[in-house]
Amino acid sequence: MLNTSLIRTLSATLLAGLLVAGCDTSAPTAAAASAAPAPEVDVITVNSRPVSLHSELTGRTSAHRIAEVRPQVSGIVLQRLFEEGSDVKAGQVLYRIDPVIYEAEVASAEAELAKAQAAEHSARLRADRYTELAQRQAVSRQDQDDARASWKQAQAEVAAARAALQRARINLAYTEVKAPIAGRIGTSGVTEGALVTAEQSAPLTTIQQLDPLYVDMRQSTSELLRLKRAFADGSLVAGPGDSAEIQIRLEDGSVYGKPGTLKFSDVAVDESTGMVNLRAEVPNPDLLLLPGMFVRGQLTEGERPRGMLVPQAGVTRTPNGGATVLLVDAENKVEKRPVQLGRAIDGNWLVESGLEDGARVIVAGLQKVRPGMTVTPSETATAAGDAAASNVKDS
Secondary structure (H helix, E strand, O other), X not given: OHHHHHHHHHHHHHHHHHHHHHHHHHHHHXXXXXXXXXXXXXXEEEOOEEEEEEXXXXXXXXXXXXXXXXXXXXXXXXXXXXXXXXXXXXXXXXEEEOOHHHHHHHHHHHHHHHHHHHHHHHHHXXXXXXXXXXXXXXXXXXXXXXXXXXXXXXXXXXXXXHHHHHHHHHHHHOOEEEOOOOEEEOOOOOOOOOEEOOOOOOOOEEEEEEEEEEEEEEEEHHHXXXXXXXXXXXXXXXXXXXXXXXXXXXXXXXXXXXXXXXXXXXXXXXXXXXXXXXXXEEOOOOOOOOOOOEEEEEEEEEEEEEEOEEEHHHEEEOXXXXXXXXXXXXXXXXXXXXXXXXXXXXXXXEEEEOOOOOEEEEEEOHHHOOOOOEOEEEEOOOHHHHHHHOOOOOO
């Protein structure tokens, strides 16, 4: 019985000691937790400023002018006077067709003209003589009228012979097939000795004017309507000049060094696709661009007078597709704010609504904080401010 009481007393004493030790270790932990520093976060201060907006459209290049060269007369090709793939000038002789037949036709037409002129001279003299005789009543008035009619007919025959000679000379000139426009000439469809016919369907060759060059693109009607509404309500303002500037990006991703200008948009909508055709003109003095190349055109839409950009790293997407940002208020407490976003621009989002000038958006350290916490903000420089102030390109 004594042993049992002793054991109980020792057990109680040991348990009390353990409880005291536990209380002593927890006290420093709570004190340490209360003294922990506020987490550090990186923030940027967003402000509205003018932002240039661009749309990126896909398109293909096409020649400024295309001429299919065809013969105007029939005959045998004697010479080809150009090098395939070279640049030719307007009026340059490309082919020479055998002119022998056409030279003979010119000579024949010249003889017919001389014959008609001789007949006209005789008819004129006869008409003059009959006029004198009619005044002396030596011939009847009917004979005088017949003589004058013969003279008029001879004049008409001279005119017809002169026209036939002109036609023969034109056909002779057509034996030299000339370039109708200046540009780069393609492959030849015929060689020396080939028989060609007047106005045949197959062209002898094709010439394309490559400077300047066209870029044909397509844009949706919904995008056009959005732009028109933005210009109407003043959220977008047109840039300088009457024609929109367009920057070309090549297939390898490089930027073409010479900007073009938008010439027109089609007046009709493609019913099958709901798209509108756009055509831009791009200078091509070095002939770097060739017809049929796939390019991307960055079209300047206008300027947002009070645009606001926020880095994409500072935006969190909600399960329902919305967007939120974490802000730091004047007391350095975290606030969650829903925002409405527009397009993505160079690693930033264009904010449509939800933020005001001077808001401090957390862009780093989001995983360490939650709404209501006190934080230690550190201002950081990002590309958002510089991009907004410069000519921002749509990504």
